[in-house]
Amino acid sequence: MSTTTVTYTLTESEMRKPPTPRGPLPPLFDEKVTLKNWYRFVNWPQTILLISTPFIALYGMMTTDLQTKTLIWSIIYYYATGMGITAGYHRYWSHRSYKASIPLQIVLALIGGGAIQGSIRWWSRGHRAHHRWTDTDKDPYSAHRGLIFSHFGWMIVDRPNSRLGYADIDDLKADKIVDLQHRYYPYIALFMSFAFPTLVCGLGWGDWRGGFFFSGVARLVTVHHATFCVNSLAHYLGEKTFDDRHTPRDHFITALVTFGEGYHNFHHEFPQDYRNAILFHQYDPTKWLIRICFVLGLASELKTFPSNEITKGQIYMKEQKLNEAKRRLKWGRPIQELPAITFDEFQEATKNQGEKWIMIEGIIYDVREFVQKHPGGEKYIKLGIGKDMTTAFNGAMYDHSNGARNLLSTMRVAVCRGGGEVESMKKNPEEPIYDGSAFEDKKEL
Numbered sequence: 483m484s485t486t487t488v489t490y491t492l493t494e495s496e497m498r499k500p501p502t503p504r505g506p507l508p509p510l511f512d513e514k515v516t517l518k519n520w521y522r523f524v525n526w527p528q529t530i531l532l533i534s535t536p537f538i539a540l541y542g543m544m545t546t547d548l549q550t551k552t553l554i555w556s557i558i559y560y561y562a563t564g565m566g567i568t569a570g571y572h573r574y575w576s577h578r579s580y581k582a583s584i585p586l587q588i589v590l591a592l593i594g595g596g597a598i599q600g601s602i603r604w605w606s607r608g609h610r611a612h613h614r615w616t617d618t619d620k621d622p623y624s625a626h627r628g629l630i631f632s633h634f635g636w637m638i639v640d641r642p643n644s645r646l647g648y649a650d651i652d653d654l655k656a657d658k659i660v661d662l663q664h665r666y667y668p669y670i671a672l673f674m675s676f677a678f679p680t681l682v683c684g685l686g687w688g689d690w691r692g693g694f695f696f697s698g699v700a701r702l703v704t705v706h707h708a709t710f711c712v713n714s715l716a717h718y719l720g721e722k723t724f725d726d727r728h729t730p731r732d733h734f735i736t737a738l739v740t741f742g743e744g745y746h747n748f749h750h751e752f753p754q755d756y757r758n759a760i761l762f763h764q765y766d767p768t769k770w771l772i773r774i775c776f777v778l779g780l781a782s783e784l785k786t787f788p789s790n791e792i793t794k795g796q797i798y799m800k801e802q803k804l805n806e807a808k809r810r811l812k813w814g815r816p817i818q819e820l821p822a823i824t825f826d827e828f829q830e831a832t833k834n835q836g837e838k839w840i841m842i843e844g845i846i847y848d849v850r851e852f853v854q855k856h857p858g859g860e861k862y863i864k865l866g867i868g869k870d871m872t873t874a875f876n877g878a879m880y881d882h883s884n885g886a887r888n889l890l891s892t893m894r895v896a897v898c899r900g901g902g903e904v905e906s907m908k909k910n911p912e913e914p915i916y917d918g919s920a921f922e923d924k925k926e927l
């Protein structure tokens with residue numbers, strides 16, 4: 483394997499940008515919030531929905547028997563409505579990462595509505611702003627405002643639209659299904675979230691109450707907090723596998739609770755890719771669903787980012803990690819910071835001042851601590867003290883291992899003025915250059 487460093491010339495624009503410095507964001511509101519005016523900064527409909535539903539679910543779960551059929555249906559409907567958001571709202575309408583047939587669009591618009599997270603138009607506008615203005619004040623759920631804010635705090639506050647970053651949604655405004663869903667959203671949301679799952683349990687096996695509390699309300703609360711994790715947990719937990727410019731991260735646990743949206747670092751780097759997880763063993767049921775729809779002819783033109791560019795991102799981040807690991811190691815005193823001494827001073831120090839110094843390529847090394855540990859034997863290293871050991875070290879006596887070379891750099895103490903073996907030979911033509919010939923008859927070498 484070659485150890486040559488591979489470098490390519492890039493323009494300023496082609497070069498990757500370093501992580502964005504994390505500074506304090508401006509206050510949430512233009513006006514000062516006081517005890518007298520705080521209620522004006524609350525988004526009451528969203529607050530009431532987000533606070534009341536967990537209590538209603540808790541009450542229902544404590545007062546209603548859970549039937550097996552209802553439990554199975556609740557889990558199925560949990561996945562259906564969750565993936566209405568991830569495969570529909572997110573990967574189809576917000577990012578257009580594939581083409582969906584009209585029947586698939588209708589199903590996704592309905593079941594996505596059953597997750598009560600706003601209309602496709604409202605959701606996608608916010609999400610496109612999140613991608614365009616990630617981590618800034620213009621990001622509706624900026625991770626720099628904390629875990630709680632990015633999870634659901636941003637929905638409780640009522641910020642003026644002018645504070646959010648602009649995101650183009652002309653394509654969504656021109657979309658018939660999106661427009662219809664937006665216009666009739668309250669009816670669709672209430673029907674798909676509560677009425678429809680209750681009807682299935684009621685008409686199916688007579689469990690009206692369980693249908694409402696378990697597959698309606700409890701399922702809704704679970705879907706809420708599972709998908710909210712895409713904005714919170716996915717910006718806190720895990721690795722920055724492809725890019726470190728912003729907060730998104732990749733983690734299996736986040737993927738597990740978000741129907742596969744947990745490979746969020748990948749997603750922010752390649753948002754138009756229909757996948758979040760690129761490896762076959764990574765958990766991304768949303769990707770699997772889109773693939774199944776593709777096989778069934780319901781989805782087409784699944785977009786993927788070129789793997790050449792994906793790999794570049796991965797390699798860059800691995801290099802960052804390696805550099806970090808390198809920075810933690812001892813590499814010896816930098817050569818440019820070493821004091822310069824003459825060859826005569828080098829010899830004087832070893833002959834009359836008791837220094838245990840050797841010279842290799844013009845650098846003086848202090849081997850005092852190492853003499854007894856020298857794997858090649860104490861006597862051989864001692865013979866090199868006060869001498870230029872360049873050729874001996876590099877093969878004449880023994881071609882030292884890379885481990886030995888790494889260790890050598892940590893023993894630097896000075897540089898021989900004039901530099902290098904050639905210079906020192908010029909200054910001291912009488913001084914024998916140690917080349918290991920004295921050991922040629924020693925069979926153990």
Ligand SMILES: [Zn+2]
Nearest residue numbers: 712713730746
């Ligand atoms: Zn994000």
Ligand SMILES: [Zn+2]
Nearest residue numbers: 609613749753
């Ligand atoms: Zn996205």
